[in-house]
Amino acid sequence: MAVSVREVAQRAGVSVGTVSNVLNRPEQVKAATVERVREAIAELGYVPNAAARQLRAGQSTTLALVVLDVSNPFFTDVARGAEARAEEAGLTVTLANSDESSDRERKHLEQFETQRVAGVLLVPTADAGDAVARMREHGIPVVLVDRGTPDATVASVAVDDVAGGRMAAAHLLESGRRRLAFVGGPRGIHQVADRFEGAAQAVEAVDGASLTRVETDALTLEEGMRVGAAVLKMVRAGEVDAVFAANDLLAIGVQQALLSGADPVAIPCDVALVGYDDISFAAAAVVPISSVRQPRRQIGSTAVDLLLAERDKADGAAREHVLFQPELVVRASTRTP
Amino acid sequence: MAVSVREVAQRAGVSVGTVSNVLNRPEQVKAATVERVREAIAELGYVPNAAARQLRAGQSTTLALVVLDVSNPFFTDVARGAEARAEEAGLTVTLANSDESSDRERKHLEQFETQRVAGVLLVPTADAGDAVARMREHGIPVVLVDRGTPDATVASVAVDDVAGGRMAAAHLLESGRRRLAFVGGPRGIHQVADRFEGAAQAVEAVDGASLTRVETDALTLEEGMRVGAAVLKMVRAGEVDAVFAANDLLAIGVQQALLSGADPVAIPCDVALVGYDDISFAAAAVVPISSVRQPRRQIGSTAVDLLLAERDKADGAAREHVLFQPELVVRASTRTP
DNA sequence: GCGTAACCGTGAATCGTTTCATCATTGTCG
DNA sequence: CGACAATGATGAAACGATTCACGGTTACGC
Numbered sequence A, B: 001m002a003v004s005v006r007e008v009a010q011r012a013g014v015s016v017g018t019v020s021n022v023l024n025r026p027e028q029v030k031a032a033t034v035e036r037v038r039e040a041i042a043e044l045g046y047v048p049n050a051a052a053r054q055l056r057a058g059q060s061t062t063l064a065l066v067v068l069d070v071s072n073p074f075f076t077d078v079a080r081g082a083e084a085r086a087e088e089a090g091l092t093v094t095l096a097n098s099d100e101s102s103d104r105e106r107k108h109l110e111q112f113e114t115q116r117v118a119g120v121l122l123v124p125t126a127d128a129g130d131a132v133a134r135m136r137e138h139g140i141p142v143v144l145v146d147r148g149t150p151d152a153t154v155a156s157v158a159v160d161d162v163a164g165g166r167m168a169a170a171h172l173l174e175s176g177r178r179r180l181a182f183v184g185g186p187r188g189i190h191q192v193a194d195r196f197e198g199a200a201q202a203v204e205a206v207d208g209a210s211l212t213r214v215e216t217d218a219l220t221l222e223e224g225m226r227v228g229a230a231v232l233k234m235v236r237a238g239e240v241d242a243v244f245a246a247n248d249l250l251a252i253g254v255q256q257a258l259l260s261g262a263d264p265v266a267i268p269c270d271v272a273l274v275g276y277d278d279i280s281f282a283a284a285a286v287v288p289i290s291s292v293r294q295p296r297r298q299i300g301s302t303a304v305d306l307l308l309a310e311r312d313k314a315d316g317a318a319r320e321h322v323l324f325q326p327e328l329v330v331r332a333s334t335r336t337p
Numbered sequence C: 001g002c003g004t005a006a007c008c009g010t011g012a013a014t015c016g017t018t019t020c021a022t023c024a025t026t027g028t029c030g
Numbered sequence D: 001c002g003a004c005a006a007t008g009a010t011g012a013a014a015c016g017a018t019t020c021a022c023g024g025t026t027a028c029g030c
Helices: A005-012 A016-024 A031-044 A050-057 A073-088 A102-114 A129-137 A161-174 A190-204 A221-236 A248-259 A296-311 B005-012 B016-024 B031-044 B050-057 B073-088 B102-114 B129-137 B161-174 B190-204 B221-236 B248-259 B296-311
Strands: A062-067 A092-097 A119-122 A142-145 A155-159 A179-184 A210-215 A242-245 A272-277 A290-293 A321-324 A327-329 B062-067 B092-097 B119-122 B142-145 B155-159 B179-184 B210-215 B242-245 B272-277 B290-293 B321-324 B327-329
Touching: A005 A016, A005 A031, A016 A031, A050 B050, A062 A073, A062 A102, A062 A296, A073 A092, A073 A296, A092 A102, A092 B092, A102 A119, A102 A129, A119 A296, A129 A142, A142 A296, A155 A161, A155 A296, A161 A179, A161 A190, A161 A242, A161 A272, A161 A290, A161 A327, A179 A190, A179 A221, A179 A248, A190 A210, A210 A221, A221 A248, A242 A248, A248 A272, A296 A321, B005 B016, B005 B031, B016 B031, B062 B073, B062 B102, B062 B296, B073 B092, B073 B296, B092 B102, B102 B119, B102 B129, B119 B296, B129 B142, B142 B296, B155 B161, B155 B296, B161 B179, B161 B190, B161 B242, B161 B272, B161 B290, B161 B327, B179 B190, B179 B221, B179 B248, B190 B210, B210 B221, B221 B248, B242 B248, B248 B272, B296 B321
Parallel strands: A062 A092, A062 A119, A119 A142, A142 A155, A155 A321, A179 A210, A179 A242, A242 A272, A272 A290, B062 B092, B062 B119, B119 B142, B142 B155, B155 B321, B179 B210, B179 B242, B242 B272, B272 B290
Antiparallel strands: A290 A327, B290 B327
């Protein structure tokens, strides 16, 4: 069934070693021989067996990227950045989805460990510590993505979410808003916690400004629409004049809830709205949503860079921590009327 | 560095064969021995080497799913359905993205072939024929997804896109519209062609109804917004009173273009709008968009089922072709005022 | 014509796991 | 007590590619 080097060698009248050489260092083989072997390969439809190759090599040329949610455009963009950079280095990226469950995350990591992947790019769930330590012990390089740790033993690339939160809130405060609401959750997710923290800092610095917290169960469009109803009431009651959502999916959901009722409130007149991530849907919303932009593809490509650096690093050596600064993109949803 | 069965065997004072038996058929090994081996495994932190295992087994327990666009929620949902079903069968799914390029598609397929994957679920690009034939020749089962072929040699699971297109257009016609526009492209994509075909059939059946075609370069939000400007002019000019978009991303983009100008037209009063796929963003749009729903997860799970069936099928045996019927979900964007 | 170096090819060993024929041990029964 | 099963454990072969020390040719200069 399967064609192996042996058959190719026989057909071309050379040894298996030579076939391997043709495949891997053709410059060391006489042109005529290369030709003959190539022909045999084509005639037999030979396809190298990656498992055998990898067994010999000791590790694969695959990188794993584990994200919290494949449906979130933010992560697919990070993945694209990683893929592009990995391809340049001759590596392949496989994408896995933890769905924010540390259980699924652990399963994927174990799976990847058996595959002896060249490294793991991990957007960690709340309690990924043990799993990461284990990887490291077994000699698999790990880079944490979208999570800045002060931990010197693991490299990381992230965006300063506290700064991002501060930025978003400050922007709302500067345009005269005082009664802010933060929409996001669950609290366990550090991105959410950091963005809230930043917003809180900005609010504290301004006299008479307040920050109400509206909790969600997930960072999805649906959750945004659900809590949007509550936000709508608060706006009507005059308790809130600006909303900062922990990500764009939530922001879009909240906007729908605010606009789609029989008697909608006006954005930005009655209430301003800021999101986070700057996914393409944000710019395309009815009232285009101001958002905090993260260099998504760059996050992915940098993560791969760190991973490559990791490979030739002594065990005790300090790890690099790259922290990108986010950028506020102002759109109609916060433009002062 | 790497711990192998050999070391585990030595530590536990048994042979390598026994370690393997503990791993794969523990019921054939005395309880006390199992215990001892398990301890050794834990102490040494042994992790089986998937490459070696696979080399021996001859093929992997991984399924490949190649989609046209990972960022499209439709495909991520199909993927989830496939993953769930595959997990039940003890298989893993890896996701790859062709970005509608048959070149990237080919590369991925070659890659998967070297990996000797257990099978490939393929959402094919326009000219995937050769690549598929090649896979089949090499004994790798293939199931085409989202593409109904009359081809008896390849199994497929798809949704009746012609019926879906007919359904969408008929719905618009029934609610009194006569000047329809079809937004979609490029023509090469068969889903687009089929949906248009269905719409054309419905329009032909009604006296005085017309169908204008508005071409796009891709099925994305951005393209929708771009051509939306043209659609807006046509609506203003009274040339169009209903739009059928080839997918929801386009529909959402078109809606933004129609609503966000200084002097927006009214949906559904001035123009009705139908999309395709029923992604969650469709229901969450400002004016919730009517859409043709496909059983996404079921498509994925059925594809896996067909693949499993494929494995124990004679080469000449006929392949199954599952064709799901889509379902129209009516929302505000087409409700008669 | 000979020595040498450069160039090509060879083939056996190796990677880690599974499988399977075979051996060893224990227990059972007549 | 001996024959026979049943049960556990063994160890060598095999999977397919790569590597590397080594052997055979060729070409060249003297």
